[in-house]
Amino acid sequence: MTARTAILLNALALYALAVVLLMGFVLQVLWRELPCPLCLLQRVAFVALAVGPILNIRFGPRPSHYAMSLLAALAGFGISLRQVMLHILPGDPGYGTAVLDLHYYSWAAIIFAVAIALIALVLLFERQFETMIAAQRPPAFAVAAVWLMIVITAANAAATLLECGFDVCPDNPVRYEMLQGRQ
Amino acid sequence: MDQAILFVLFLAAMLAAWFGPRLLAGTLFAVALALTVADYFHHATGALKLSF
Incomplete structure (x- = not known):
């Protein structure tokens, strides 16, 4: 695998992460699940x-x-596994609506585990580290992926501030604290 | 609020990764990840009703 191929794969990973985060927004905004x-x-x-x-x-x-x-994937896997364990007992309805029979945290645990495996797999291809291409301009496909992630992250920060306000988020949030009185 | 701060810290790490030096991006990432783990432990204090 060349460095250029690796960069394309990294851009694809950013698009995949964008889809996962946008799915969270769909559940939050369209289905009104905080x-x-x-x-x-x-x-x-x-x-x-x-x-x-x-x-x-x-x-x-x-x-x-x-x-x-x-490291980020390991942290995410631990966090999502904790939530899976919270709702694993028979009869527990889980938190939020299931998508394709699995809740967001179950999908998150699977995705983080897959990410760990994929990163380990990509690390096996050492040729990508032999050529330094930092001076070259990244392809537009990759630049767009970077900016998409930056915008989605900023949107998540704003949505979280709207939801929790300047306090610690409640365990079962039912309203946007910053919009209280306007809803 | 705590998670909003974490999002902002990782946003800063991303912007540093794209515009700034690698060291700054790495430092921001390390700080944000450490705070994420700390925040997780803050929210995961209850005992799980499970036995293995």
């Missing part, structure tokens, strides 16, 4: 997962960038 603190932390971990690919696109692929993504 994310709980652990749900928000899983979104934070998805955002954290994006920093490594952005560094790979800007500076060229490096093992340390993949290591950052691995």
Whole structure:
């Protein structure tokens, strides 16, 4: 795998993360389901997962960038597994609406586990680290992916502030604290 | 509020990764990730009703 191929794969990873985060927004806005603190932390971990690919696109692929993504994926896996365990007992309805029979946190646990496996797989291809292409301009496809993630992250920050206000988010949020009185 | 701060910190890490030096991006990422883990432990204090 060349460095250029690796950069394209990193851009694809950013688009995949964007889809996952946008799905969270669909559940939140269209289905009016407010994310709980652990749900928000899983979104934070998805955002954290994006920093490594952005560094790979800007500076060229490096093992340390993949290591950052691995750490973020491990944190996200732990957080989502905790929420799976909270709702694992028979008869528990779970938190929020299930999508394709699984709740967001279950999908998150699967996606973080797949991310860990994929990052380990990509690390096996050492040729990507042999050529330094940091000086070259990244393809427009990759630049668009970076900006998409930046915009989605900013939107998540704004939505979380609207939901929780300047206080700690409640375990079962039912309203946007910053919009209280206007809803 | 705490998660909004985490989003902003990771947003800063992304912007640093795209515009700034690698060291700044890495430092912001490390701080944000450490705070994420700390926030997780703040929200995960209840005992799970499970036995393995």
